[in-house]
Amino acid sequence: MGNCDIGLVGLGTMGAALALNIAEKGFNIAVWNRTGAKTEAFMEGAGALAARITPAQELADLVAALKPPRAIILMVPAGDPVDQQIAALRPLLGTDDLIIDAGNANFRDTNRRMADPGAFLGIGVSGGEAGARHGPSIMGGGDRAHWDRVAPILTAIAADYHGMPCAAWLGPEGAGHFVKAVHNGIEYADMQMIAEIYGLMRDGLGRSANQIGDVFTRWNSGALQSYLVEISGQVAAAHDAATNGPLLDVIVDAAGQKGTGRWTAIEAQHLGAPIPAIEAAITARNISARREERQAAEALFGPAPKPIDAGILQDSVMEKALIAGKVLCYSQGFGMLAAAARSFGWTMPLPEVARVWRAGCIIRSAMLDDMADALTEDAGRTLMMAPVFADHLRAGHAALRTLVATAATHGIAVPALASALAYFDAMRTARGTANMIQGQRDFFGLHGFARLDDGSTGQHGPWADAES
Numbered sequence: 001m002g003n004c005d006i007g008l009v010g011l012g013t014m015g016a017a018l019a020l021n022i023a024e025k026g027f028n029i030a031v032w033n034r035t036g037a038k039t040e041a042f043m044e045g046a047g048a049l050a051a052r053i054t055p056a057q058e059l060a061d062l063v064a065a066l067k068p069p070r071a072i073i074l075m076v077p078a079g080d081p082v083d084q085q086i087a088a089l090r091p092l093l094g095t096d097d098l099i100i101d102a103g104n105a106n107f108r109d110t111n112r113r114m115a116d117p118g119a120f121l122g123i124g125v126s127g128g129e130a131g132a133r134h135g136p137s138i139m140g141g142g143d144r145a146h147w148d149r150v151a152p153i154l155t156a157i158a159a160d161y162h163g164m165p166c167a168a169w170l171g172p173e174g175a176g177h178f179v180k181a182v183h184n185g186i187e188y189a190d191m192q193m194i195a196e197i198y199g200l201m202r203d204g205l206g207r208s209a210n211q212i213g214d215v216f217t218r219w220n221s222g223a224l225q226s227y228l229v230e231i232s233g234q235v236a237a238a239h240d241a242a243t244n245g246p247l248l249d250v251i252v253d254a255a256g257q258k259g260t261g262r263w264t265a266i267e268a269q270h271l272g273a274p275i276p277a278i279e280a281a282i283t284a285r286n287i288s289a290r291r292e293e294r295q296a297a298e299a300l301f302g303p304a305p306k307p308i309d310a311g312i313l314q315d316s317v318m319e320k321a322l323i324a325g326k327v328l329c330y331s332q333g334f335g336m337l338a339a340a341a342r343s344f345g346w347t348m349p350l351p352e353v354a355r356v357w358r359a360g361c362i363i364r365s366a367m368l369d370d371m372a373d374a375l376t377e378d379a380g381r382t383l384m385m386a387p388v389f390a391d392h393l394r395a396g397h398a399a400l401r402t403l404v405a406t407a408a409t410h411g412i413a414v415p416a417l418a419s420a421l422a423y424f425d426a427m428r429t430a431r432g433t434a435n436m437i438q439g440q441r442d443f444f445g446l447h448g449f450a451r452l453d454d455g456s457t458g459q460h461g462p463w464a465d466a467e468s
């Protein structure tokens with residue numbers, strides 16, 4: 001019988017970093033990688049931590065190295081590789097032995113795998129390589145009893161927020177991977193809004209990358225303090241030796257994506273959960289990838305961006321607008337999580353979600369601490385209506401309006417910020433316009449409508465009589 005506390009399959013970027021993190025926190029770990037040479041290179045680079053790491057040449061060796069009941073983390077690409085590894089491991093394991101998929105799985109795959117025989121957990125891990133190595137944010141899902149078994153290890157390796165680990169059980173079945181997908185959707189929108197402000201400063205205000213970097217760096221000491229604003233300042237400030245100019249100016253304007261943002265949009269539609277800022281950000285990445293088409297359209301229609309008078313769009317206006325946009329985007333993300341919990345019958349502690357996002361993950365920010373407090377006071381509330389965020393919106397929606405209107409009149413696309421504003425205006429309009437939609441639906445399909453005056457439902461307009 002082995003003496004290792006946990007096993008890990010997949011020594012790629014994330015797996016290798018997680019394994020070193022686990023060993024550093026004092027646990028014995030056994031590791032296996034499909035390509036054996038990578039295991040050898042990993043052990044050579046492990047330094048003193050190698051004493052707590054057992055490299056396995058075969059999966060059977062990995063299993064033999066573990067204390068029962070065993071726990072094995074999979075850190076391989078989502079999809080077939082996870083199913084292949086589960087199929088290879090299960091015959092070597094007892095029913096009590098736990099397989100933990102820590103990759104970016106689609107939560108529907110996690111639900112399916114959880115229904116198969118054998119103990120299984122799906123956990124979302126965020127923070128990139130540095131997070132995995134020194135403290136990621138860990139979003140746990142699955143049976144609570146299984147989570148509790150490995151929680152001592154997962155909380156020990158997680159990011160620390162003022163003494164509190166950023167690792168928690170967030171619900172049954174695929175809830176952990178669902179939360180991770182929504183995290184990534186919010187990440188897309190957060191990044192897109194920053195990029196839109198960058199575009200206004202570059203194309204509208206004619207500022208250099210370095211000047212723009214200074215603005216982001218300054219904002220990072222205020223309400224916008226966050227990892228993404230911080231790194232945006234650093235990205236904009238970076239120098240390119242080859243051109244002796246800003247690196248940002250030579251980076252191709254086509255954004256990549258691996259699919260988790262897209263899953264968020266698809267699931268939001270299934271749930272009927274409005275997340276327009278996140279959807280706009282995903283669409284913006286799709287449009288960014290159509291570079292040749294955009295170049296042809298610019299040649300056809302002429303360039304859109306027109307210079308903006310600096311007096312119209314001051315830094316303070318853009319800062320307030322970005323704060324408002326961010327509040328609205330997070331409110332949408334948390335609203336989607338609440339809708340999922342209701343629809344799937346999941347117990348999902350929303351304040352815990354905000355807490356595990358406070359450190360370690362890509363969307364970590366000062367605002368998440370306020371979100372955790374607001375959701376602790378009332379987990380059922382719409383985040384944008386919590387007093388602290390309502391204050392941000394009261395103070396910032398006029399700025400967001402100025403920014404979106406200015407961008408529109410100067411031909412600068414700000415889809416995520418514009419959709420956040422439209423969401424705000426729609427959400428605070430008690431008497432909307434869907435009465436017209438209901439009238440139209442009844443006209444062509446006799447779908448019926450409800451009346452405001454007497455509360456009756458299934459009513460039809462005079463066109464129904466004409467039909468009969």
Ligand code: NDP
Nearest residue numbers: 010011012013014015034035075076077078081103104128
């Ligand atoms: P890498 O590409 O760096 O590593 C992938 C690892 O999986 C390698 O060890 C590879 O082994 C192994 N692997 C690939 N296919 C198979 C297979 N069919 N069977 C067995 N092993 C296989 O990926 P990452 O470490 O970046 O990502 C791992 C997971 O973590 C993914 O789900 C990813 O989405 C997620 N993730 C990644 C983050 C990041 O910032 N990179 C952040 C958060 C989550 P081999 O050496 O033999 O090729």
